Amino acid sequence: xxxxxxxxxxxxxxxxxxxxxxxxxxxxxxxxxxxxxxxxxxxxxxxxxxxxxxxxxxxxxxxxxxxxxxxxxxxxxxxxxxxxxxxxxxxxxxxxxxxxxxxxxxxxxxxxxxxxxxxxxxxxxxxxxxxxxxxxxxxxxxxxxxxxxxxxxxxxxxxxxxxxxxxxxxxxxxxxxxxxxxxxxxxxxxxxxxxxxxxx
Numbered sequence: 001x002x003x004x005x006x007x008x009x010x011x012x013x014x015x016x017x018x019x020x021x022x023x024x025x026x027x028x029x030x031x032x033x034x035x036x037x038x039x040x041x042x043x044x045x046x047x048x049x050x051x052x053x054x055x056x057x058x059x060x061x062x063x064x065x066x067x068x069x070x071x072x073x074x075x076x077x078x079x080x081x082x083x084x085x086x087x088x089x090x091x092x093x094x095x096x097x098x099x100x101x102x103x104x105x106x107x108x109x110x111x112x113x114x115x116x117x118x119x120x121x122x123x124x125x126x127x128x129x130x131x132x133x134x135x136x137x138x139x140x141x142x143x144x145x146x147x148x149x150x151x152x153x154x155x156x157x158x159x160x161x162x163x164x165x166x167x168x169x170x171x172x173x174x175x176x177x178x179x180x181x182x183x184x185x186x187x188x189x190x191x192x193x194x195x196x197x198x199x200x
Contacts, residue, residue, distance in 0.1 A: 033154045037163055043147045044171030047140060049178045050114045050199040056182035060192055065126040078130050079137035090142030094149050103146035109139030111200060118196040
């Protein structure tokens, strides 16, 4: 068999082959894909900002509830417990139900969880704050799964890694913004409610 015969063979390049040229992205999608990336990055920013909220307000929270460092660390322990399995569950749900439905439900969990955390300082009850962090944790990493799937849907292989990297970098900006803004808001308002409510 000659080289030309091999190239013409139907088995040399299958329909789903890795070497098959990528289909060009439609012009309308090419024009707005970076705007879509900005919107997707907002998921990261809000998620990271609220996730690290307690860290920026640690001293105030410990004084408010009269707790030590060990008890304070439970705010992070309990938010991460659901995320042992939720990314897997989120991935399965995205494949089955679609990105929009799962993203909407997980965002509701984030808002509900942070709302409970904010409410806990008015009661006040540290147990309620823990409950809010658990609810927040149910949607925390699922949002990130949705964001990754969302980016993968809009970007081809040549730009996908760059788009993912931008998303992760912007997420770090959310944590940085929390470390700066939350203490400033607390110092200004003299209340834990305001910086926690701002995270919503």
